[in-house]
Amino acid sequence: MIALLALVAVVSMLAGALTYRRVLVETSTLFDYQLRQMALSLRNQVSLAPRLELPPNQEDTDFIVQIWNPIGVVTYQSRAGLPFIARPLVGYADLTLRGQPWRVYGLRTLGGVIQIAQPIRVRRALARAAALRVMIPLLVLLPLLVLAMAWVVRSSLLPLRRVAADVKRRDVNSLAPLAAARLPEEIAPLVFELNRLLLRVDAAVSAQRAFIADAAHELRSPLTAVRLQLQLLERAPDEPARMQARRELGAAVERAIHMVEQLLTLARSEPHHTRTAMEPVALQAAAADAMADMHALALTRGVDLGLEAHSDAVVRGEREALRVLVRNLVDNAVRYTPAGGRVQVRISGGADSGAGTGVGALLEVIDSGPGIPAADRARVFDRFYRRAGAAQGGCGLGLAIVKAIAERHGAHITLADAAGGGLRVAVAFPAPAQDPLRFA
């Protein structure tokens, strides 16, 4: 607003200055015209009467009249004692008489030359007075204009200040939308977008809060077990009891650690967590890595674990996240499959067959466990949800992590019955389309 007012002030002053100068020039022209008119009117008088009748109060005028006869003799001078113009100049001229500048006009007549002269000082004084009088309305209006503009701009900006005050009242704990009623159309889009942002932030903050609350709550059980076993260790009446308590304590600590690790993994897998670089990842390699981690557990539980790769599927994604995804799926499958059962990881689709495949990669984990009834299939992805009859060691976050990672990769998860009665989890990655990282 200051810029606007300054601009208006400068332009106004410029206009004023130009007007002033214009007026000066115009008045100068007028005064010259006046000299000539006087000369002309005197010529008419002189030609009518050889002797000049001049008004008695000549002392008041600034003008000098000099009349020359055709032979170059001054026949008349309006005032004695006034400066004497030396030559019968014709036309307009600027002379210096007795140190003062004068404007002289000479008119050639039949009877000689009539000269009228006016002091420039006087002209200037009159011109300035006229110019100033012209300027007065401008000078009066300019401040009024500035004030009016200031008022209009302020009141236009008032809604903006209101919005700013509204935004200032918002913080992490109060993310309600801003009042959007009666807003000028320049500000309405801003407020609209701000409200949408507030909504997104609110959702993200609420999600984080819920996560933290859930995590803290769920950590209670593993930690209770730790404390219990520690107290039992302290109370143990004999060595066998002590050894038993120590074993249990170790297992409880492992469980607590596992829960914390899964929580951290889940936090990192969440959609709004910062992403690591997306790169082409060979699914087979990621799966093999994950399965190598699970191999020992599978052996302990007597479960046959294997990988079937039908294609060199490559997906665009985060390498470590994909490993975590496969690891959690296999972990779930192994834990829920009874001894003697089988867990198969299968990879298909998504390979570069060269001719622009439209099929995304498909990762399946099939087990021969009890499966999940259709009614429970939606719930198993909830955090901390453990199915009744769950094997010990899980903390209910595995599928939640898998889901979060799948979402980050634009992949879709489905649960279905496996041929042998177990569970088949299918993760379908999006088709590569014009992926520049595909092998040509």
Added chain:
Amino acid sequence: MRVLLVEDDQMIAQGLQTALRQEGYTIDCMRDGNAAAAALRSSRFDLVLLDLGLPERDGIDVLRELRRRGDATPVLILTARDELADRVAGLDAGADDYIVKPFDLDEVSARMRSVLRRAAGRGDPCIQHRGIRLDPVTHSVERDGEPVRLSAHEYAVLEALLQRPGAVLSRAQLEDRLYGWGEQVESNAVEVYIHGLRRKLGADAIHTLRGVGYFIPA
């Protein structure tokens, strides 16, 4: 004292069972709400340790059903839900006490004893009757000031009989308090314990009502 522990977390259940058995309680453990409700309908317990976040049926629900039946068995809630609203809801649903996880074993024991004391209508933690003084905290027994050594089972029988002097407890009822499901009971175990108690406390400490059971005279 026969305690029903309702807890779905295996590690916690195991830990509590071990600890409480060491303290001389008889523990039965249920893993979900439906099983717990069924157990409460079919058997008699001196105390219930109830977790709230149970599969199948929520602990509060089980508690409400218990109270609706008019069953005044003392209930101690052990849960991870620590919000004030949860605590108030639990107590108002009929719980006698509310402990939040992670809890301290000593505190759980003390609160159990406190709840049992109140259920028996006693103020003094120790049970004093006709010269016999039983301290549930230290599991010690004195007769006329002289300490008496009792086996765990003898102590349990004495405590059961001292809860309500004059009330008759049958052999089956005493077995009920001493043994959980899945425990083998010798057919004359109770007689053996009564005999031991009489030997240590005096023949007239415990009376027999022939064909009915045993009692400590009021």
